[in-house]
Amino acid sequence: MSTLVKNIVRFVLLILVQYYILDKVSLHQMVVPYIYFLFIIWMPFNLGRAWQMILAFLLGFTLDSFRHNPGFHAAACVLIAYLRPFLINMLIPQEGAETNYDEPSARSMGGLLPYMLYAGVLTLIHHAWLFFLEALQFGNFWYFIIKTLLSTVITLCLIFVAELMFARKQKFRTNTA
């Protein structure tokens, strides 16, 4: 499957799973599972930074449209798409791993720990910005802190499960023909 088709399928599936499955699950007011931004975590390395942000905005805006609450997820998604390249640069093990692999995964980032750290930081930032914007409208400081931490934990569990369930085959690409 080409990268484009693969990403379009991911976009649609993740939005549908988020809105029709996860949003129907009411664990607790403070524990809100999110999975849709896995699309941003899994975006290819070689995509331009402007495109990453535009796609992230579209992803967030689509979910917002379903929830009839425009803006919140779009803002959070754009933020993590902007910070993603910096984080990859910091965590990627050796020079050139970006060119040898297509997209971030445990393998391309040299182990499960750096990869989960990468996913964890993005998740935390996403949740923090999202719930901060929500807290400005209703709720208070503790609401924001506790909701961010608890939701990050449950989201990371989901990402880990998704990673195990949908093992992505990552070819090692070399430029020696």
Added chain:
Amino acid sequence: MRNVFLFIRRFSNFLLFILLQVLSIYLIIHYNKYHNAVGTAAMNEITGRVNKQYSEINDFFLLKQKNKALHAENERLRNMLKQDFETPDTSNTVVTDSIPYDTLGNKRKWLYQNARVVSNSVTLATNYIVLGRGAGQLLEKDEGVVDTNNGVVGIITEVSQNYAVVMSLLHKDSKITAILKNDPASGGLVIWDGKEPNYLSLTNVRKSAKAKKGDTVLASPITAKFPAGMILGTIDDIKPDVSTNNFVIKLKSAANFYNLQYVYAVKNYQKEEIEKLLDKVKSSRPQ
């Protein structure tokens, strides 16, 4: 000038980031006011279509429960049939002091319009319900919405051609005036604290009110949105507030928001007339 272009080129990513953030925050501020719940009717139409597909699949799994609800509704309607009642005396005539409109000589005030729920949520802080019926099928903004067993569901906040968005009772901005069935002189305001779906709070009920656990709470019939007898919920927990003269009441909502499928929007034919009258009084009042 050249430096300006160089600057834009150098920081293009950052500028795009700022632009998109500002756009998002503009959307948040602009569209999250009470009655501007959705704003873009176009997006409403698109997501409505996807939601409709989903709900058609989902309906299949809820057929059994729906059957039961329809049964209950049929029973209630049958009990209202005229043949259920014996007329004791035919020498008296009933006189209604309103202008006759329909063939029975009564003026119609309320019209029930059935609608299908195509999307619904209970887990957010701002829950909306989307109905598969819109302005093209004569739904209007501000109509009340009730479920098949007369439980209040919400109020329509936005209509597009084929879909309508209802602000659910489970919405942080939802405020509905309520009265107690056993003590119609007392009442309060039903709001949602965002904690638990299907549980609401009833505020502003004085301690002198005759309220106890299990009592029914109705939507106030003097507002222009719901007819008399629409149930908001039953009292689940009641305790006096130490610092004020009010009760703190927890309600179990009459409508089950987890499996809403068919609802009725209630149109008030006399609302416009009443509003016009009020406007007239207000404008003619001497300053």
